[in-house]
Amino acid sequence: MRVMVIGAAGMIGRKLVEKLALDSEALGRGIEQLTLVDVIEPPIPAGLASISHALAADLADEGVAASLIASRPDVIFHLAAIVSGEAEADFDKGYRINLDGTRSLFDAIRNEAKQEPYRPRLIFASSIAVFGEPFPEKIGDEFFTTPLTSYGTQKAISELLLADYSRRGIFDGIGIRLPTICIRPGKPNKAASGFFSNILREPLSGLEAVLPVDDTVRHWFASPRAAVGFFVHAARMDTSRIGPRRTLTMPGLSALVGEEIEALGRIAGPKAVKLIRREPDAVIRKIVSGWATDFDARRARELGFVAETDFDEIIRIHIEDELGGKVWHG
């Protein structure tokens, strides 16, 4: 089978490709060709070098989508996007990449099928940013999408296109609304959501982290491993069970910041917990207060998508996948 990952240099993209390299049958059939695309040339995993090629290309540029699709991949993971803050700061760029780029890809598939029959599986990374407050404490699968950012708008529009193109048989699309990924590997970043990961990742390595909100803040999480699992499952699953509503809110863990910290204490001890420095930040507190805190996600669970059920598990996954099993205990 031929597989294409668009957005392969991002965190989830890289982890997905690593998974395919480790487990060649992850998608159910062997991979004969792997094409990795991003605006910067994505890394090729050692184990797949002979069947992989990496391309630096922008989906929104004229002709790029058509040339990518000319190789007729059987499975396409579309993870490429500019992030929320950038899409908000740069109106034109946000719409160009996150909406027009996605539509170019969809139309390229439609055009390719005019030559000879072609209907790939297409897995699209959406976001819970399609929801905007006020919302119920637990957001159900039938709640409306009223984004309060241009990023969320672009994702919600892409979800609608995904459903219509799938309904018309142009491709077999599945939209995956990801929870906030925790623990994000790497360094602390400036995203408003960064602290959810920072307060675990840094102490687990003996480093300080800043907590800008109260312990009583609730949020919605899944590990990077769970996220990769969502995409792999979406590529393999029987889509005849989905029906025309093609985007699914993924399962996740609804937890308090205080529960994150308790789990850290259980696993890494009190010295690790002491590395969390409380520095209330009114701006971040306000941003976070507008985010959804819990979802029902019943449809996705019934369709076989699985996430973590407590923070101990999320932390253990990070220790296994990122720290080689080693934790700092002070």
Place this chain on the structure above:
Amino acid sequence: MRVMVIGAAGMIGRKLVEKLALDSEALGRGIEQLTLVDVIEPPIPAGLASISHALAADLADEGVAASLIASRPDVIFHLAAIVSGEAEADFDKGYRINLDGTRSLFDAIRNEAKQEPYRPRLIFASSIAVFGEPFPEKIGDEFFTTPLTSYGTQKAISELLLADYSRRGIFDGIGIRLPTICIRPGKPNKAASGFFSNILREPLSGLEAVLPVDDTVRHWFASPRAAVGFFVHAARMDTSRIGPRRTLTMPGLSALVGEEIEALGRIAGPKAVKLIRREPDAVIRKIVSGWATDFDARRARELGFVAETDFDEIIRIHIEDELGGKVWHG
């Protein structure tokens, strides 16, 4: 105030313009300039000839939106669309007119404001086709949009754009999800929904009409006069009360086909009712069974939008507005 009606040759567009001609203060302030646009040159109402001009133009054509917006209208009614059946039959045309045309208009407003400040009121005609079954018996204001046609998809996407552009202050947008308009004036047409009007309009003039479904079919209605009222109210209302959720399901009347016929009997007598010929049509029955039958529409009601509450009223409006007060009684 300068007013522009895009889609002015359609049924609602013409009735809206007639209303503005009859009541020059309908929008709260006098109209100094009225621009009427459609793909065919729309008629200019006699009373407004001195301040009106009519244009045949396609919003989706290069440069059209910018040249329209160069006149900086204060209020823009955007009613232009190709209908559901055509958007389904012609994928490219549907997306070009109903999505790209709308986005061109929105972007033209954004670009115009780069010269000097400009933020018009923009009223967009959406549709209950944004909903797709299965849905609850009564659809609430927070139910998700999962269209089952490309037309509904294009309307749902336009609603998202309307909200994002309004949130960013580019224009002051309101989306109006219209019920099925009944009684549509004119001749019977081939739209699957045509019979809802045909079975009243034709007998009221002594003509036969075909009923292809059972009397127990329930649907969602408002008169043409109510529809014009929605647009006029949206142009005048205080939008600070709306918040970021810019599209509203309009109020309407949920009624059975049997209730339509009973009202016809009360107003026009048994001979009129006898002009309805029952010819069950499995295709139309199937299409109609997928349509929503009732809505809560609480938000729109609270914001002052008003529709009819029984079919007698809907029929009387038709008699007043279309038949000069005269009804055929056999």
